[in-house]
Amino acid sequence: MEATYDITIIGGGPVGMFAGFYAGLRDVKVQIIESLEQLGGQVSAIYPEKTILDVAGYPKITGKDLISNLKAQLAEVDTEVKLKQTVLDVESVGDEFKITTNQEVTMSKSILIATGVGSFNPRKLAVDNADEFEDKQLFYGVTDLDKFKNQSVLVAGGGDSAIDLALLLNSVSPEVYLLHRRDQFRAMEHSVKQLQESSVKLLTPYLIKGLEPVDQQVKIIAEKMKTKEPLEVVVDKLVVNYGFKSQDKVNDNWSIDLAKTKGQINVSQTGQTNLKNIVAVGDVATFDGKQALISTGFGEAPIAINHLISNLYPDRRGAMHSTSLNK
Ligand SMILES: Cc1cc2nc3c(=O)[nH]c(=O)nc-3n(C[C@H](O)[C@H](O)[C@H](O)COP(=O)(O)OP(=O)(O)OC[C@H]3O[C@@H](n4cnc5c(N)ncnc54)[C@H](O)[C@@H]3O)c2cc1C
Incomplete structure (x- = not known):
């Protein structure tokens, strides 16, 4: 089975959504897999009505408006979104990855994990x-x-x-x-x-x-x-x-062996995990000084996507401004 996707984004929270948009701008074949029936992660599920004050460019924005804007941004590119699909396993197959959800099996050249805090429940x-x-x-x-x-x-x-x-x-x-x-x-x-x-x-x-x-x-x-x-x-x-109790941070049953600290995936400043062509961003990723905030995840996403693209297509030009990326 040949890889259909260049990048598979696991998790459609705010960070996975923005990563999906950015990857679309860079014109690679992308899928976002989200287990809930809606995009937006914690923001949609827990605090859609809350006013968020610390996202750059918005003096005030409600959770639901932020997610609605992210959806509109995502709709500008060809990134495929698959809702109500939980990733049950990720296996290495040669240089590629086999992703098994509760509905299908797909192959991808690389993976961006943005699974946030996993499934969560209020205390x-x-x-x-x-x-x-x-x-x-x-x-x-x-x-x-x-x-x-x-x-x-x-x-x-x-x-x-x-x-x-x-x-x-x-x-x-x-x-x-x-x-x-x-x-x-x-x-x-x-x-x-x-x-x-x-x-x-x-x-x-x-x-x-x-x-x-x-x-x-x-x-x-x-x-x-x-x-x-x-x-x-x-x-x-x-x-x-x-507050909230997290049930499972990253699915420990996945076949790939990710290095973690207290349930979060260890990453470098490019989002690189211990496994080649697998990056992690947002709440699920940890590094020295990490803050679990939407804006930090938004910053991590383009770095990690550009890192994957330079691994997959070393001859391609590096990161550019969005105006030069827009076709
Ligand atoms: C009450 C509350 C208030 C907050 N207020 C603020 C604030 O004011 N400002 C701020 O910056 N941050 C705030 N945060 C934190 C912010 O919500 C998180 O930093 C942000 O949601 C992280 O985004 P994410 O995309 O990394 O993860 P998440 O939002 O957790 O999204 C991860 C997504 O991955 C999906 N997923 C998980 N496992 C799988 C799987 N195996 N297969 C498929 N999908 C999967 C989940 O269903 C989820 O939708 C708040 C958090 C809470 C709980």
Whole structure:
């Protein structure tokens, strides 16, 4: 079986999408394989409504708008997108790679891995009856802001995304609380300042101990850290933002033997893994000083694609500006 693709991109998160666009600009045959039914990775699945502040060129952009722009950009090139296909195995066959998904087998001359954090799930609220409230009063993210309009909401958590959510909800809800078990928030200084200047009511340092139904609402029973002083708040909706647990970082069952550190693939500054013609970018890749951010992944993608192309086609010209690449 001959290689049909020059580059196979595994993972259609923001970084895989941008890599797919860039590879298309360089006029090579590319496929993106994504296991979910939609593109956009964590951004589409976890925080489509959140406002992102740290993508260059956008003072503010919601997750869903960023992904929609990436889709429009990807549509400018011939990169093939295959959704609802999970890569189950990657094997070396001579100088090429055999990629087996749950639907088909394809051959590729090279691979760019952009599988992010793998499959992920929210850290749940450790309260016995939490399941009874889930998707009614209790949520682990905000995928549809309309559901929260004119509702009183308590957000639990103290990281960047909990603060972002509290500020986002504060724009549509009459009453927003932010409950955190510490007095300090683990978030960007800019967001903490915005929070302090907002009308969000801060409840710190408290820990949620129980939930009780009150008509269509939920009573949150909390306890102050150390003093154990009780607190009860009744709201329409509770959003718990305690972060996410990753199930599998990179599929350990793949036949190829990738060098990893704590589940992430070790790469050089060109995205090169320990295996020739396999690069990794975005959240799945690690190197000294790596930050798991969209913008760092966007920077890694063109370097890794250009690296693969110079391996596959050494006679081709190196990287150019996009205007010279556009046919
Ligand atoms: C709540 C939250 C808020 C955040 N806020 C920000 C922010 O404000 N700014 C910022 O820069 N970053 C933020 N991040 C981080 C940012 O989302 C990630 O850095 C970014 O999504 C990484 O993109 P990626 O394409 O590398 O991976 P991902 O987004 O994880 O996408 C990987 C894709 O690969 C697919 N995949 C995995 N395994 C396979 C397989 N075997 N076969 C096929 N497909 C597979 C997955 O389904 C997924 O769609 C936030 C993250 C979270 C959780």
